[in-house]
Amino acid sequence: MAQDAGAAPRTRTQTRNRAAILEAGLEVFSEKGFRGATLEEIARRARLSKPNLLYYYPSKEAVHLALLENLLDAWLAPLVALDPAGDPVEEVLLYLRRKLALSRDYPRESRLFAGEILRGAPHLGPVLGGRLATLVADKAAVLRGWMDQGRLARLPPEHLIFSIWALTQHYADFDVQVRAVLGAGRDPYAEAGPFLETLFRRLLAP
Structure with a gap:
């Protein structure tokens, strides 16, 4: 989260402690959900006292909101990058690859986002109905235009x-289930990539 304009510069210790709190919060929220997480557990994992944590973030909600705000830009970036000037099928497949890579590289963040949605999006509700809805509408218009040109199969964008x-996101949010079914020694993402590309390439063919 960006530092407030006009605020005094943070010291290295403050920057380090904020990063430790957010890392610990991400671990705890992704493992236990919002309701199961406690400030005591976050402080313990951050190797800070609870009063020290409260100096930086006044509540569990404040830690959770900071994590969501940090996550949002990265989560939306692959859809933002969908290029209207590109090849339609390849642009959609590139979006697919980027989303799968996010699930592979940031599974805790994916579960944090899923948990927020399952709680009714108390923090992200305005974003979902505003920024996200606008972005999806813009990219749906691009997809619809490609469909009108006969360059993609006609689908609800x-x-x-x-x-x-x-x-x-299934591969991050249901990681335990996926790995239990596949068994040891198999890489879910290495298998998922070619499968999903084949699936969508056939689906998208005009």
């Missing part, structure tokens, strides 16, 4: 985007 979210 918003639901095409939803399906990419579902089929990529």
